[in-house]
Amino acid sequence: xxxVTQSQPEMSVQEAETVTLSCTYDTSESDYYLFWYxxxxxxxxxxxxxxxAYKQQNATENRFSVNFQKAAKSFSLKISDSQLGDAAMxxxxxxxxxxxxxxxxxxxxxxxx
Amino acid sequence: xxxxxxxxxxxxxxxxxxxxIECRSLDFxxxxxxxxxxxxxxxxxxxxxxxxxxxxxxxxxxxxDKFLINHASLTLSTLTVTSAHPEDSSFYICSASPRxxxxxxxxxxxxxSRLTVL
Numbered sequence: 001x002x003x004v005t006q007s008q009p010e011m012s013v014q015e016a017e018t019v020t021l022s023c024t025y026d027t028s029e030s031d032y033y034l035f036w037y038x039x040x041x042x043x044x045x046x047x048x049x050x051x052x053a054y055k056q057q058n059a060t061e062n063r064f065s066v067n068f069q070k071a072a073k074s075f076s077l078k079i080s081d082s083q084l085g086d087a088a089m090x091x092x093x094x095x096x097x098x099x100x101x102x103x104x105x106x107x108x109x110x111x112x113x
Numbered sequence: 114x115x116x117x118x119x120x121x122x123x124x125x126x127x128x129x130x131x132x133x134i135e136c137r138s139l140d141f142x143x144x145x146x147x148x149x150x151x152x153x154x155x156x157x158x159x160x161x162x163x164x165x166x167x168x169x170x171x172x173x174x175x176x177x178d179k180f181l182i183n184h185a186s187l188t189l190s191t192l193t194v195t196s197a198h199p200e201d202s203s204f205y206i207c208s209a210s211p212r213x214x215x216x217x218x219x220x221x222x223x224x225x226s227r228l229t230v231l
Contacts, residue, residue: 033218043151045222052218052230091156098172099210100147103156 001026002094004104012110013082020067021077021107023092029053033095034068039106040088048090051075063088079109088109115141117209119223126197134192134226136207142187143209147220149178151204153179160205163190196229204228 004025015021025034036048051059051068058066063083067076079086091110092099116139126132136146145164161182162170162186169182179201181193190209195199204227210219 014209035219037222043206043225043227044156045206045208047219050219097219098158100162101220105156107155 002029002102004094004102006090006092006104006107008107009105010108012108012112013079014112015082015084017077017082018080019082019109021055021079021090021092021109023075023077023104025073025075025094025102026094027073027094029096034066035093035101036066036075036077036093037045037066037093038086038093039091040085045091049077055098082111084111084113114180115139115209115211117143117207117221117222117223119207119226121226121231122224123227125231127227128198129196131193131195132197132228134194134205134207134228136190136192136209138188138209138211138221143211144187145210146184146190147207147208147210148182148190148192149208151158151206151225156213157206160192166214192195194228197228199230202228202230 013076032053034051038046038048049061049064063080065078089106091105095101115193118137120135147159151157152166160175163182163184165187166183171177184190
């Protein structure tokens, strides 16, 4: 069975600074997807970034980037130039096409003005 | 991007009544939909997997007779909380997996429904 661990229940960052959220996972599969989702107070799940396991290159989306270490089964999210709107619950998720994700417990990110 | 609409966004009902929550994929066909329950400050807990035209697969510990799931078409799945009680109060979220999609592996989420049982 797959598991996803987020060891930081809460994090805070100063506005305009950089923060890294940690995620580790466990699986015996070789081909899979990894995601970071953001859940703001509205509770809508918003995709932040995705990574295919077969790609060695780390995914980037504007201010968001990941550090994907397949051998270590690590998938951290870096948020650069943090903005007040980045404050949310962040979930790391592991998945296959068409199948349910395995979600981590989440990290609550606060952005300080 | 693909859109999943969930309705109602919030509902209050009396204990003993039944409540239906709808999950619709607006611009794609969803062979599979998932229903989650989320407690405050916790992660999403999978309740059941719904496949079009077949019975839903429930996770261990989820009461099939209390949480009725129907996936009658490729764009609609419903969750009915039967004989609701205050302990059923929660935030319920659906997600959908497109039938035909570039292989992104992504799931698309509804806006969620907050149920309060008095």
